[in-house]
Amino acid sequence: MHGPLIDTLARQGVTRRTFMKYCATLASMMALPPAAGRAMAEAMASAPAATRRPSVIWLPFQECTGCTESITRSHSPTLEGLIFDAISLDYQETLMAAAGHQAEEALHAAMKANEGKYLLIVDGSIPLGLDGAYSCIAGKSNLDTLKEVAKGAAAIVAMGSCAAYGGIPKANPNPTGAVSVSDIIKDKPIINIPGCPPIPVVMTGVLAHFLTFGSLPEMDSKGRPKAFYGETIHDRCYRRPFYDQGKFAKTFDDEGARNGWCLFELGCKGPVTYNACATVKWNGGTSWPVESGHGCLGCSEPDFWDAGGFYKALSMPADPLKMASTAAIAGAAAGVAISFANRGKKSAAKSAHETTTLADLEK
Amino acid sequence: MSIEAIPVVVINSSENLVAADSGLSGNAPVLLREIAELAHRLLDSGEASAIDLRALPLTPADLEWLRETLGQGQVVATLEAEGESMLSETVCPGVWWVTHHNENGAVASEFIEVTFVPELLKAHPEDVKIGLEHLELLISDLS
Ligand code: SF4
Ligand code: SF4
Numbered sequence: 348m349h350g351p352l353i354d355t356l357a358r359q360g361v362t363r364r365t366f367m368k369y370c371a372t373l374a375s376m377m378a379l380p381p382a383a384g385r386a387m388a389e390a391m392a393s394a395p396a397a398t399r400r401p402s403v404i405w406l407p408f409q410e411c412t413g414c415t416e417s418i419t420r421s422h423s424p425t426l427e428g429l430i431f432d433a434i435s436l437d438y439q440e441t442l443m444a445a446a447g448h449q450a451e452e453a454l455h456a457a458m459k460a461n462e463g464k465y466l467l468i469v470d471g472s473i474p475l476g477l478d479g480a481y482s483c484i485a486g487k488s489n490l491d492t493l494k495e496v497a498k499g500a501a502a503i504v505a506m507g508s509c510a511a512y513g514g515i516p517k518a519n520p521n522p523t524g525a526v527s528v529s530d531i532i533k534d535k536p537i538i539n540i541p542g543c544p545p546i547p548v549v550m551t552g553v554l555a556h557f558l559t560f561g562s563l564p565e566m567d568s569k570g571r572p573k574a575f576y577g578e579t580i581h582d583r584c585y586r587r588p589f590y591d592q593g594k595f596a597k598t599f600d601d602e603g604a605r606n607g608w609c610l611f612e613l614g615c616k617g618p619v620t621y622n623a624c625a626t627v628k629w630n631g632g633t634s635w636p637v638e639s640g641h642g643c644l645g646c647s648e649p650d651f652w653d654a655g656g657f658y659k660a661l662s663m664p665a666d667p668l669k670m671a672s673t674a675a676i677a678g679a680a681a682g683v684a685i686s687f688a689n690r691g692k693k694s695a696a697k698s699a700h701e702t703t704t705l706a707d708l709e710k
Numbered sequence: 711m712s713i714e715a716i717p718v719v720v721i722n723s724s725e726n727l728v729a730a731d732s733g734l735s736g737n738a739p740v741l742l743r744e745i746a747e748l749a750h751r752l753l754d755s756g757e758a759s760a761i762d763l764r765a766l767p768l769t770p771a772d773l774e775w776l777r778e779t780l781g782q783g784q785v786v787a788t789l790e791a792e793g794e795s796m797l798s799e800t801v802c803p804g805v806w807w808v809t810h811h812n813e814n815g816a817v818a819s820e821f822i823e824v825t826f827v828p829e830l831l832k833a834h835p836e837d838v839k840i841g842l843e844h845l846e847l848l849i850s851d852l853s
Contacts, residue, residue, distance in 0.1 A: 353836070363834050365791035368810055374762075375819035381760035385829070632814050 353392045366392070370555075376627070377552045377564060378574040390559040400435040401558060402461040403468060404454065404496060407440055408489040409482045409516040409525055410471025414507040415441050417544035418551075434554065437465075440484075451485050458499050466557055467500035469493065469528050472509040472516045476524030493531060502536040502563050503528060504553060508646060511539035511570070518652035529570065538563045539570040543646035546627050549575045569649075571621065580617035580643045583625035586610065604640060614658040615642030622647040738772040741822075742779070745805055748824035752804055758825030760808075773820075780805060780822075787831055793818065797828050 353363060367388050374384035407415075419442070436442065437457035438450065445453050457465065471489075474481035479488025487495075497503060505528040508514040516525035529537050540549055553572055556564045564572045581587065589595070589609040596603035596610055609615070617625075620643050628635040636643055642658075645651040741761065748759045763773065783799035793811040800807055806823040808830075833841075 357840075362791060363837055364789060364830055367830055368789070368791050368795055371821070372810055372812075372819040375764050375821075378765055381762050381821055381823075632812060632816060 373548070373552055373555055376548065376574065377556065377572070378577075379556075379564075383559070387555050387559045391555065402457050402465040403434045403436050403554075404457055404465055404500075405436065405439040405468040405470070406489075406492060406496060408469065408471030408473050408493070408510070409523065410507065410509055411515075412441055413544040414470040415439075417542075418547050434466075434558065437461075454496075458496060462499045464501050465499065466502055466504065466554075467496055468504045468506050469510045470506040472513045472525035472527060473531060474516065474523035474525050476522070481523040490531065493528065497532045497535055500535055502538070502557065503532060504550075504563075505529065505537055505539045505541075505570075506550065507545055508541045508543045508649075508651065511541040512649040514543060515652055517650070536563055537570055538566060538572060541569075541571060541576075541647040541649075542622060543644075543651070545647070546575070546623055546629070548627055549623065567621075569621075575623040575627075576621040576647070578621065580620045580622055580625050580637070581615075584617055584637055585625070586637060599640065610637060610640075610642040612660050613642050614656065614660055616645030616648070616651070616654065616657075616661060617643040618661060620645040620648050620651075734771050734775060735767060735769050737766065737768055738776045738779075741766075741776060745780075745802075745822060745824060749802070749804060752824050752826070758823065758829070760824070761822045763820040763822060777807065780807065787828075789830060795830070797823075797831060 353366065356366060357363075367384075370388040370391070371381065371384035374381065374387060377383075435457075438454040440450065443450060443453070471482075473479070473489045473493055475490060479490040482489045484492060505511040509516060509525075510528050513521075513525050513527050513530075516523055517527075527539075529539070538553060540553060542549070549572065552575070553564060556562070564574060567573050567576060569576075581590070584590075586607060586609045589607070590611055594603060594606075594608040595612040596606075596608045597612055598604065599613065604613075611618070615637065617637065622643075624635045624643070625637070628638070644657050645654055648654075744761065748761075751757050751759065768776070781801035783801050783803060785799040787797045789795040789797065793813045793815065795808065795810045797806055797808050799805070804824060804826060806825065806828050808821045808823050808828060810818045810820070812818040
């Protein structure tokens with residue numbers, strides 16, 4: 348295992364053993380066999396000099412740059428950064444030095460030189476309203492750019508809930524006519540990495556897989572990497588025993604909240620949300636939303652913004668997430684259903700347009 | 711957070727009370743056979759292999775049982791690399807228990823490796839070269 352990447356790392360004080368350990372753990376997180384860790388280390392370490400690295404083009408559409416923030420603020424900057432050293436990031440508006448015509452030239456040069464082989468990463472949704480006029484880059488609508496760049500891509504990564512499902516721009520009433528990447532591109536392998544923003548290691552894991560095996564990892568029915576989205580937040584939540592015992596916090600500062608009881612009644616969407624927050628956690632494994640006392644918003648699920656209120660319990664009526672498991676969940680927690688019934692009445696009295704009021708928070 | 715830190719509560723376990731009490735799922739003993747299989751392979755072909763303990767449906771109690779059953783051999787090595795890693799040989803030489811911790815001390819991954827020496831412990835020729843350069847520097851300082 349030797350190559351320019353290892354030399355670069357060594358200069359930054361990262362040893363070969365640290366690198367191998369990182370790859371072993373990454374493979375384990377991705378539910379790949381242990382030998383894959385070695386293969387990843389080999390593939391990335393022996394990545395050739397800059398000119399021949401796999402080309403990656405990253406297009407930002409209707410987005411907030413939160414996804415880029417998430418990735419660039421990741422856990423072990425040198426190690427996560429290493430994945431980016433192993434690729435040639437030929438176009439990324441936020442990170443690239445070039446601007447204007449120069450940037451557009453870089454994009455087209457990369458597309459031509461790596462035709463059929465480059466990986467396309469998209470963050471942000473694509474507005475179809477007003478012929479795509481809501482979001483344009485270099486005088487071209489996002490729709491046209493996506494179609495043009497997708498044509499020569501080997502595979503596409505839809506980064507974040509916006510690219511994967513439309514996300515916040517698509518929230519009711521969807522003023523720009525926002526849609527997801529897979530709504531437009533039908534003839535390329537697309538992997539969705541939803542989350543608002545997605546977890547950095549999921550992104551690097553998918554990139555490492557592409558670099559090592561030249562393909563995308565195994566996906567579920569919503570096009571997400573199974574290894575990270577195979578289980579719900581609720582499946583792996585450390586507050587789960589309280590849920591099973593029927594112990595729920597009723598407000599954000601009652602005894603239950605202080606005791607760390609389940610946040611289901613405070614609107615936690617963990618039971619219907621597939622993501623790895625409960626195990627991988629955020630900010631370098633420091634904590635994650637439920638651990639800091641707030642329920643999961645369901646940010647990695649389609650239309651999470653319109654799921655009927657962040658502070659509304661899942662079992663309440665008018666739940667647009669419409670997951671089949673909801674009914675079973677309400678049934679499992681004996682006795683809980685009764686308290687929901689009252690709340691159901693309260694919410695029914697509200698207008699269809701849901702805004703979060705203090706009363707919601709104080710439920 | 712490590713999965714171990716989640717207290718496991720078995721619900722609806724009336725049909726399976728014994729297992730629920732001990733926290734054992736019954737998945738661990740099977741692993742011994744697999745490890746034996748891998749040890750055979752190591753002897754026959756020299757091929758090393760590993761089992762990812764995180765990838766298997768093992769409860770904390772299962773892991774504990776396995777760790778205890780395999781026992782502690784003569785070699786324990788610690789690796790400091792963005793968090794501590796422990797590589798310890800079990801009472802069965804060639805069967806290693808490898809635990810990687812992250813910077814926060816949480817278990818990041820855990821493996822059983824069946825190999826003469828875990829790859830991570832071996833010095834890489836390129837690293838030996840760097841060490842040699844350093845040695846030569848030390849020697850030149852002597853004069
Ligand atoms: S409802 Fe939320 S807080 Fe409660 S156990 Fe599930 S994920 Fe955790
Ligand atoms: S806990 Fe839920 S809302 Fe929060 S980041 Fe994870 S999936 Fe998104």
